[in-house]
Amino acid sequence: MGRGYRRVHLEPAGAQHICANRPGARPSFGQTGVESSAMSRIRLAASLVGLLLGAACVPPPGDALEERIAEDPTLLRIVDRGELRVGIPTEALGIGADPATPGREASLTTDVAGWIADALGVEPSFRFGTTAEILESIHGGDLDLAFPLMPMTEGAVRSTKRSYTAPYYVAHQRLLLAPDTTGIDDVGKVCLFGDARTQVPVENISPGLEGIRSNDGQGCARMAASGVVDAISAPDLLLYELEASLPGSRLLEPSYNTEGYGAVVQYGETGLAGFVDAVIARAIDDGRWNEAFEARIASLTELAAEPPDLTAEEAGALFPRGLPLE
Template sequence: MNGRRVAAALLAVFVLAAGTACGIADADETSVATKDTLVIGVNADQPGVGERTESGSYEGFDIDIAREIAERLRVTDVTFTPVTSATREEMIQNGDVDLVVASYSVTPERKVKVSFAGPYYVAHQDILVRRSDTAIRSIHDLQDRRLCRVPGSVSFPRVHDEQGVAARPVVANGYSGCLTGLTAGAMDAVSTDDLILAGLASRHGRDLRIVNAPFTDEPYGVGIRKSDVNGCEAVNKAITRMYQDGTAARLLAKWFAPVGLKVTTTVPQFEGCV
């Protein structure tokens, strides 16, 4: 009887060990650190950051960052697919995308659902207004003003909920919609990350102005599934090398120097992968 129990116990240990090893192998096989192809979620409606052109290709700072990360992971087969502020977490969790590089601010709420490599840049929330509107000089001047709200984005809640400024929401599907509403006079201001605002302003530089009154830090992370620690660490190494060899500084200058945005070219402090 004791012999049978010992044999059963050894068998259970063997099965458990085999299952664990299989799980580790499966995790490694699906890690972005070992993949030959990558599907990367990006924005399609943010000029200068992530935008789909009329030809169907993508361009912008985030797109170049995504390409650099893939290249440094030795992946040449990269597919870009559009994401929105409202769909990013779900697409990572469902495996629809391997990574998300989409002006994706790292927040505690988001870290419950996904992990983040990086950040690859720390932006700052600011305000974009019509050049003729000289009354808006800071976040406090947005009181009772019509402010663009994009579903799933944290930018409007940053103003209304966190800062306690009772702006009036005007909903748009994306920041290109915000730009249309602002230039048409349907809203008074757009408040989001300064990189996004710089891209929007570049389309209507003579008619719009950035207030230059930043009030948050917005660390842009690379979204990745929570269990992929190896992939997260590999992406962090790629980002570090981009800053060390001057690639990050070159890309920041390429996309944002023309509109006079002051950028930071030192390696951001990483979030950690565990």
């Protein structure tokens, strides 16, 4: 992949919810990684339970994250290793991140990864790359978890290449008006980019619209800036960066589809996927997800936060037919 792993300390948004006495602190496990027997891992998980139940880090009533760790070999291996290897997409400002670019060091996905690592008592070790690159690393066993920027479909969820978590983000196809376009009635030509398989054709949005497809958002941005098109259509999580970079552009609230974006783990690692789901659900309940949206995305758009509320199966069922297994 070229970029390799980077141990970058990024304080997750909402970290104050993790530990009352030490904001964002991660428990220390002493001999983590030294002992490798099943019994030592169970003792390690038991230590985690004790730490989580301490006065500084009291889990919510009924929390069962520590039980998940003690019962799952993959989670125990990650705790033994002392780090969670995470693939972060470099696309889409606010969602993806790239520490090599000033202002793009942290994002919603690095925040989510930080919450998961905190819940395990380990450090996140980030690998940054394109969606294709981080998926390749998941398939090759080089990552525990990755956040690809691709919508979930039934074919994807049923794939035997990887397993999905529930969505960490729910996006909608919308229209971004070009700088010189005053309203929807002035839209004639629309540039589209993203996954065409899940997008609504622009002629279905409004009669008379003409769609022009681009390979990426920058191509659409150039056409919008030069007046070739009157609007851009794509999932909103891909439009935030364009809205911020095109002065005078405006992202409209009406939406035309719903897409779930989930994290992926190595195929069959259902214990890790379930753990991720539980951590994200807790972050939604205690407000950390909304805080991360405010910290990473709210400055890019006027759209309100929409915490995800779909399971992986429900997200896949949004696009059930005509899409092959991946």
